Structure formats: structure tokens, C-alpha cells
Amino acid sequence: MQKPAIPKGTRDFSPEEMEKRNYIFDTIRSVFYLYGFKQIETPAMENLSTLMGKYGEEGDKLLFKILNSGDFLKGINEDDLENRNLSRLTYQICEKGLRYDLTVPFARFVVMHRNEISFPFRRFQIQPVWRADRPQKGRYREFFQCDADIVGSDSLLNEVELIQMTDEVYKRFGIRVCIKMNNRKILSGIAEIIGEAEKIVDITVAIDKLDKIGLENVNAELAAKGIADSAIAKLQPIILLKGSNREKLQILKRELHSSEIGMTGVLEMEKILDKIEIVGMNSELEMDLTLARGLNYYTGAIFEVKALDVQIGSITGGGRYDNLTGVFGMPGVSGVGISFGADRIFDVLNQLNLYPAGSAQKTKVLFVNFGEKEEDHIFPYLYQLRKNGVNAEIFPEAVKMKKQMSYADANNIAFVVIAGETEIQEKVFLIKNMKTGEQQSIPQNKFIDYFSE
């Protein structure tokens, strides 16, 4: 007899959790549709040749690999086996792996289906991904990503739309957020201006930590990376840039005027702000030069969303990239995308208690079961309620009232309906509101209407 368990880092989702998760996914999905995004899905398994080398050496190790079916040792290299050459053996006994993110499968999808797609392609995808990471609080081996991307267009309108869409999503959730924005070209411009263009990665990694470790430690880290004191000095006014977005842009225009790439970034940012202002936003939008994100991937605007009322990492992020599909033989596909972190949004909504009260996923009415005869009496009413779109159940067995009531309680059922011998004789239903405890006697001919407002 086994004591059952699930693999570490994975989760079961109970009905209560599913209700919340469906609320999150449904909300995001409906906003995606509103903005013209179309859903796709890709298989959980991809060929390892599709996945390998896309996430760095560390990422390759974190891929879950699937053992070949049948004789997986057939044709294996005996030397590799003898020498325990694990990485070479792995690719001989495993051809497939579980997807690690939604971006690489999306790139593969675009290339495979290029002739069926009408570009610009506005796609979204909400599916689980798997990473063999060490599990810890808030980090799972299976988790969902919600990605929306527009590929095949380098218009800045796309950035504007993604920002507006993000604003709309959080407005619907009722979560107050600050959308932070930066531009990779501005960061490149800054590195150029201070004479350390080739140290761009070190610089951005360091200033990205400003919030956490403070200015002094950032400067120490920059020095440790071999950045000249004069360059660090020049960097100070930029790191500490304050004021409104427009004020920041003015200062950057002055500081970066001799860097072509830097000025391109500043003008992109300015245009995005101009367009956003036409209809305005619900959320704060803040230019933040310390925002870095995966630099090797992004090439233009980058975004991150911070919840204002909860202490938690970024709950959404994204940006512009230049060469999504090049690695699969289709160069020149630029795009911009955004990814919503469902698990963190779940935590924020829980902490702020922002889930909507009513739910189409809950049972509204439970009929108490008193036995055969009463069942038959109830059946047409149960049928009619459901026909009117009211989620309803009858307890399947005529067990003690107390047990049936506690079932209703445990399942958060709003109303319990009692139709025993007495009620049937009196041609009424006794309706108990489980929240207020109130009981009400309703004539049979008014019963259906009672629940159909």
C-alpha cells in the first residue's frame, strides 16, 4: 500500500484554488481578446534540439528530459557509458523535453506555420512550463505563463498597446500598480557616453540592484567590475535621475545627445509617452533607468509591473526583441511581448482580498434529500433551475440533515432548499440563506422566479 505524494515543486489545485486561478486566467484572456490577440497552444513536449542552447548552459540543465520509449540503450556509445559522460548520454537516451518557457515554442511555431500566419501576428498563450529548479517558497517546477506578443512589426504602437492592455488587466483586478518602463537603447547610450560601452552588462546588472543594496554598494560593485572612477562619477546623475517622466526625458536628451543609439531610445520613449497620454491610464507609468531585465534578449523598450500595495517582486514583465526566430532559420522577425505572472497575481489578490464575491463556478442551490418520493417531487424544479442557468444540486442520498447542511457549508453553497413531506403538502419550499441564516417559505409557483432575477 502506497502513501501517495506528488513530485516536489509541483502542486494540486483544489476547487477553491481553481476558482481563483480561473478568475485570473479568464480576466487576462478577455482583455487579450479585447486587444485583438489570438490564442495558440503548443505541445508540452518539444524536441530537445528545439530547446537546447536557448536558455544558456544552466537552462539546458534545468530542462526536464523524457526517456526514449522502447530500447533506450540501443546504439548507445559504449565509451560515453563507460566514462559516465552524462551530458552526451542524456541526448542519446532522450530526444524530447518539457517546454521551459512559452517563447521558444512560440518562435518554433511562427517558423513552422509562417505560411499560414498573417503578420503582424498578435498571439497569446497560457500554458504550464516546467523547470528542474530547486523548489522553494514561490518557486515551482510546474507553473503557468501567460504571454502576449506582437511579432512581425516594429511599430511603437505595439509597445503602447501592451502598456494599455496591462493597465486594463490590473484595473479589472483592482490591483494598484506602477508600470515601470526603460529602454535598452538608453542603457546602451549611457554606457557609450561614460566611455564603457563594452561593460554594458556589468553596469546594468549593478544599477538594477539600486533598490536593494543602495547607491554606495552599487558604486562599489561598478568599481569592482573595473569601471573607471570617472565613468562612475558621470553615471551618478543618471542613476539618481528624478522628476516626472518628461523631466527625465529632458535631462537624458541633454546627457545623451552625442550617442546615436541613446537618442533613439529617448525618442522611442517619448513617442510611447505621447501616445499613452492621448487616452490616459489608470496605473502609474514610470520611466525607471535602473530597470534592466534579461538584457541579452531585449533590444528596445522593457517593462515591469510592481504592485503598489503588496511587497512582492514584479508581477508582469516584457519588452521588445529583434530576432525571435533567427535561430530557426527565419531572420528579421521583430516583436514585443509581455508575460503575466499568474502565481504572483494569485498571491497579490489573496493578500488584498480582491476576489469577486459571486462566482459562476459555485453551486447556488442545494436541495436536501429526504428520500425517493421527495426526490421525484424535486426533480422538475431542479431541472427548471438549471435550464434557467442556476447552478444547482440535489444531495444524492437521504442521509441526516446535519450531514447535508455541512456539505452545503463546506462547498460554500448559497441556498439550501427544503421540501419534505410538510412542505410538499403545503405546496411550498423552505429556502435557507446560508450566509444570513434566514429561512423563507416560498410557494411552489414562485420558486423558480425566486432564483432567476
Place this chain on the structure above:
Amino acid sequence: MQKPAIPKGTRDFSPEEMEKRNYIFDTIRSVFYLYGFKQIETPAMENLSTLMGKYGEEGDKLLFKILNSGDFLKGINEDDLENRNLSRLTYQICEKGLRYDLTVPFARFVVMHRNEISFPFRRFQIQPVWRADRPQKGRYREFFQCDADIVGSDSLLNEVELIQMTDEVYKRFGIRVCIKMNNRKILSGIAEIIGEAEKIVDITVAIDKLDKIGLENVNAELAAKGIADSAIAKLQPIILLKGSNREKLQILKRELHSSEIGMTGVLEMEKILDKIEIVGMNSELEMDLTLARGLNYYTGAIFEVKALDVQIGSITGGGRYDNLTGVFGMPGVSGVGISFGADRIFDVLNQLNLYPAGSAQKTKVLFVNFGEKEEDHIFPYLYQLRKNGVNAEIFPEAVKMKKQMSYADANNIAFVVIAGETEIQEKVFLIKNMKTGEQQSIPQNKFIDYFSE
């Protein structure tokens, strides 16, 4: 440069396919809610110890196994390696596998969460499963199952509810179906009566083929399995049972009166029919004694759904089982469940062209992009449309009109809106209905209302 591909037996789903699949899943889900079912999800990966031995020897081979992370050869048995003992090696290098169905993970879930669940537990689950089967037409290595089960109650009301729910699902799809029903206890009774109780599996396997191979071949197969001629003769009136459900029940009552288990089955069937008749059904409901299904698993009522207007295997199936969780140390949990075959329903809806015309998943309005100035003019209208719940887009670049129109065509967008210099001056929008080709000029102040009926 790689030419990208996906593993055989797996599929990408395009936006058009996703729209149809979402329609299928949303329809089923909303009926599940109506009947009080609650959704759960379980992880894609389960411990192999949870999965192994649950699907027979063949099933064990069809499990996708996941290579352990890190040094998967550490502590491996050298003899097993030398002797190429594949099955022993597999469990040394793989601890986890992908789920093969939703039933075993559900049983594991019930046992693990027994203290949080209020029984009877009405759960549904819609998730992909994976099988390393040889791919062929209509058979995939990744496919979705939609299961609904009621566990912790042996009331026949549960069977009745599942039949009514199935009826409602197909009514909503507009698919005409026959719900076939049988009962394992009746089959046992028949085997008992003809004096071949221990040959029940052979008998049911044979008569299950009646439709395909005809009576003569069924009888030949029975004889080949060593069933006595006299027993085969006794079986004939039962195999060939005709008439209404009530007539069949009358005959079975006569034929099976000396079999206790047989009579129990007959009375169960009768009670289910009684309850169903109270409110009636949209679909046909037919008692079919040749219906067998996985006998080792089911113990009472069994169901199968056949589409009437399309040649295809069963599109839904299920039944009563007695010991779901025994293997995980929790005996006595009876249940009854039903599983909808999403892929086959997809095919049936396609063949009968039954998908609804309008869809909340499509873009309704595309604004043509003429450049900066026109963009800024359009922005507030685009914003307002979306605010009113109309899915809308602006083409992100001011490319040739023809390209923008063909984008609208390819994406099945219903209306294209033109607001160039002239229209702006005349304070109108030109609206083109992409289906009819009609064009209409609408004053700016009536534009939002036009799309908001």
C-alpha cells in the same frame, strides 16, 4: 540552422483551432458547473510509483518517463546496466512520469486531500494526458480528457445526473446522439445464468463485437473460447434482445430471475429509467446489452455515447466503479464518472459544421492605419470601443491599404474602419462590412453606438 519540428503524435493548435477547442471546453465546463461539479487540476508529472501497475503491463510501457535531474547514473546497479535490464534501469534513472489519464491522479488527489474534501465529491478535470502509443489517424501522444466524477456516494441519483448532464452537453452542441447504457451486474447475471460465470470477460468481449462482425462470428468466437454450445444457445435471445427499454427489462427480469446479481442490475437500470422519465431527455437513451467497456474497472452502470449523424467511435463514455482509491490505502470509495472525448467532438462539430457563427474570441473591428496624425485621431475611439467590450485593433503600421485589408480578411475581422484625411475632415468614419462588402459612412458621434448594440 535547424528546421524546426514537433515530436510525432503531438500537435500545435492555431488560433482557429483554439477558438473551436475553447468553445468545446467552455460548453462542457459550463454544464459541469450547472450540475454542481467543481474543477481541480493535478500536476503533469506524477511519481512513477503512483502511475506504475495501474494500467496493466502494456500501460506501464506507454508511460512517458522523465529522466532524473543531475547525475542520473549515480548508484545505478552495475549488473542491470551490464545486462541491459531496461525495465529495472528505467526505474533507477527515472522517478517521475507524465500522467496517462485523469483517473489515477484523481484517486491520488482524493487520498491526499481526504480531510479537506466534503463527500460526495463532484469533481471535474480538463487536462492533457500523454501516452507513448504509436501515433495514427485520430490517435495522439498528447490529448485532452474532460472527466466528471461523483465519488463517495453509491446512490443511483448520481448515474441519473450524469446521463442528464451528458444530454445537456450534446443539446448545447446541437449534436444528435444516442446514449447507450448497460450494467456490469446484468452481464455477470447473464454469464451466471448460462452457466459460464467464470468466462464473463470472454463473453462480453465477444458480444461487444456484434455490430462489427455479426452474430455468426460472435458465436464462433464464443465457441472458440470454450463456451458450451448449450450456453451459446441460451445466450441467443439475450444477445438479440430487441424492443423498447421497458420491454427489454421485462424480458431480462424473466431470464435473469434466478441470478441475484443479474436482478440487482436490472432493478438499478429500471430505477435509472424511472428517474430519467420524470423530466425527460433530448437524446435517445438505449439499453444495449452488447455494450461492455473496460470490465475490470467498472462494477455497475456503464454508458457510451454515439453520434447519430457521423460515423465515428464513441464520443463519451463512463460508468460506476467500486474501489477508486483502494490501491492508495483508502478502501470503500465508490464513484461514477464520465469522460468526454474532446478530439472526437471536435471532428463531429467540424463534419456537421455546428460551430456558432459569432465568437467573443475574434476581433470585430480593425482601424486602418494612415499614419501618425490619423492614429492620434483614432486612439480615443479605439479606447472607447474596447471599454464597451468590443474586440478592436488598429493596424500597427501605415502600410498599403491592400495589406491591411488582407490582414483583416485572414483574421476574419468583421468590420474595417477607415478614417483618413477626408473622413476626419468630414467628421465621419467609413465602415466596411467584410462579409457583405457594404460600406457605410457614419458620423463620428454615432460611431461608438454603431458597434454597441
